[in-house]
Amino acid sequence: MSISVNGEARPFTGDPRTSLLDFLRRDCGLSGTKKGCDHGQCGACTVLVNGQRINSCLSLAIMHDGHEVTTIEGMGSPGNLSPLQEAMVRHDGYQCGYCTPGQICSANALMAEIKAGWPSFVSDDLEAAPLPTDAEIQERMSGNLCRCGAYANILAAIREVIDEQSDQPAQGQEQVA
Amino acid sequence: MRPFDYQRAERLEHAAQLTADAGTMAIAGGTNLLDLMKLEVEAPDTLVDLNRLPMAEIADTDDGGLFIGALATNTATAVDTRVRRDYPVLARAILAGATQQLRNKATTGGNLCQRTRCYYFYNIDQPCNKREPGTGCGAIGGFNRIHAILGASDQCIATYPGDMAVALSALGATVETSTASGKRRIPVRDFHRLPGDMPQKDNVLEPGEVITGVTLPPPPGGKQLYRKARDRASYAFALVSVAAVVRMKDSKIAHAALAFGGLAHKPWHDERIDDLLTGAAPSDALFGKAADLLLDQARGWGDNDFKIPLARRALIATLREATGTNV
Numbered sequence: 001m002s003i004s005v006n007g008e009a010r011p012f013t014g015d016p017r018t019s020l021l022d023f024l025r026r027d028c029g030l031s032g033t034k035k036g037c038d039h040g041q042c043g044a045c046t047v048l049v050n051g052q053r054i055n056s057c058l059s060l061a062i063m064h065d066g067h068e069v070t071t072i073e074g075m076g077s078p079g080n081l082s083p084l085q086e087a088m089v090r091h092d093g094y095q096c097g098y099c100t101p102g103q104i105c106s107a108n109a110l111m112a113e114i115k116a117g118w119p120s121f122v123s124d125d126l127e128a129a130p131l132p133t134d135a136e137i138q139e140r141m142s143g144n145l146c147r148c149g150a151y152a153n154i155l156a157a158i159r160e161v162i163d164e165q166s167d168q169p170a171q172g173q174e175q176v177a
Numbered sequence: 178m179r180p181f182d183y184q185r186a187e188r189l190e191h192a193a194q195l196t197a198d199a200g201t202m203a204i205a206g207g208t209n210l211l212d213l214m215k216l217e218v219e220a221p222d223t224l225v226d227l228n229r230l231p232m233a234e235i236a237d238t239d240d241g242g243l244f245i246g247a248l249a250t251n252t253a254t255a256v257d258t259r260v261r262r263d264y265p266v267l268a269r270a271i272l273a274g275a276t277q278q279l280r281n282k283a284t285t286g287g288n289l290c291q292r293t294r295c296y297y298f299y300n301i302d303q304p305c306n307k308r309e310p311g312t313g314c315g316a317i318g319g320f321n322r323i324h325a326i327l328g329a330s331d332q333c334i335a336t337y338p339g340d341m342a343v344a345l346s347a348l349g350a351t352v353e354t355s356t357a358s359g360k361r362r363i364p365v366r367d368f369h370r371l372p373g374d375m376p377q378k379d380n381v382l383e384p385g386e387v388i389t390g391v392t393l394p395p396p397p398g399g400k401q402l403y404r405k406a407r408d409r410a411s412y413a414f415a416l417v418s419v420a421a422v423v424r425m426k427d428s429k430i431a432h433a434a435l436a437f438g439g440l441a442h443k444p445w446h447d448e449r450i451d452d453l454l455t456g457a458a459p460s461d462a463l464f465g466k467a468a469d470l471l472l473d474q475a476r477g478w479g480d481n482d483f484k485i486p487l488a489r490r491a492l493i494a495t496l497r498e499a500t501g502t503n504v
Contacts (some may be wrong), residue, residue, distance in 0.1 A: 016183035121272040126261040142411035143276025
């Protein structure tokens with residue numbers, strides 16, 4: 001069996017217990033994806049599978065035969081950063097940086113989800129297109145913890161990229177404490 | 178994690194056959210099961226991967242309802258335009274739970290089968306009748322902030338942790354299952370069970386019985402609410418939750434169906450409450466009576482005593498909002 005990682009076919013023949021996270025880090029040598037809690041609580045291991053963000057620690061590699069995985073290495077590289085990566089640097093959206101790859105993968109998916117019109121817990125109207133307000137971004141990023149507490153700057157970075165990519169700035173932006 | 182054999186189910190019959198064996202477990206999203214396997218709370222000999230079975234569809238039913246496949250992800254269900262329009266309580270309940278990453282993996286069937294988050298169940302060094310029958314209940318006399326106030330037994334005071342099933346209970350949904358010998362339809366209100374003296378059994382599924390989906394009745398209309406009280410504003414289990422489907426006519430309640438999360442070993446539904454409300458004019462006195470019915474057998478265990486007044490307030494607040502009374 002084989003998993004496409006950042007566009008490259010990677011064979012998997014290991015122990016069925018191997019998490020997708022361990023496969024990426026150990027077998028593929030892609031250590032950008034981080035192991036935080038290993039129990040789906042912190043979000044440091046967030047990657048995209050077939051375009052959707054998941055916790056790679058809570059999934060077995062063997063279950064992803066034929067799937068397309070995108071990790072932080074697939075989003076940009078030194079000298080060729082993605083807009084989110086650039087914004088995170090510009091806004092100082094991290095201190096230790098351990099949660100950052102997961103934050104960026106998550107935020108990348110978040111932008112696609114808002115564009116696709118997916119509602120969230122804080123959306124007033126389930127049927128209307130959600131506005132990318134600060135409250136929406138915060139709720140949608142609640143699966144990515146930052147123990148350094150860089151949340152305000154992470155939010156600012158995501159906010160900036162969303163605003164840059166949309167014709168109209170979002171309504172209802174609130175101050176973050 | 179203990180070693181296991183991995184098998185991919187190619188057909189539903191195959192899955193039913195394989196999971197009939199003790200020691201074999203089905204895996205779909207895996208967000209709860211793999212967590213439990215890492216902790217060795219679960220240690221199956223064989224994992225049967227259901228994910229390649231064609232059970233992810235969400236489809237209209239002949240009677241105007243909606244069928245949600247067992248492998249439809251929580252995300253797929255919550256963003257489905259029919260669910261958002263016709264069953265908003267279900268979309269709201271799903272979106273109130275977990276995180277986007279988890280909802281992208283979690284499935285209808287797996288979510289119904291998720292296990293309690295009781296601290297003692299999760300810790301293999303602690304006694305737990307649910308995990309290891311006969312070892313006792315650590316939560317009784319221990320830390321029990323998140324535990325049940327209704328329907329508990331002297332064997333187990335764990336709660337069912339989910340949100341989705343609470344909404345399904347209010348909607349009167351039906352769980353569809355399949356075994357090697359046939360199919361079964363189980364009202365979701367009867368799917369989960371109370372602990373009694375068999376707390377190891379969360380629900381009525383038999384060995385070799387695989388959930389194929391959930392059927393929703395035709396849209397009930399009315400106001401549909403999901404109110405969830407929890408320790409954090411996001412990504413936390415319910416301490417108390419209320420799912421309500423309330424339809425008004427001529428200033429009276431024409432239809433009411435309520436279900437509660439965080440209170441018991443199953444999504445809690447009390448027919449007496451729905452009966453009391455249906456046909457009545459909304460008032461705080463009426464809502465207070467509904468709360469009296471909900472809580473007439475309630476019992477706290479110390480740390481969770483607060484859930485009794487919290488459930489009362491959550492019920493009354495939900496009914497005020499649903500009926501447009503005093504808001």
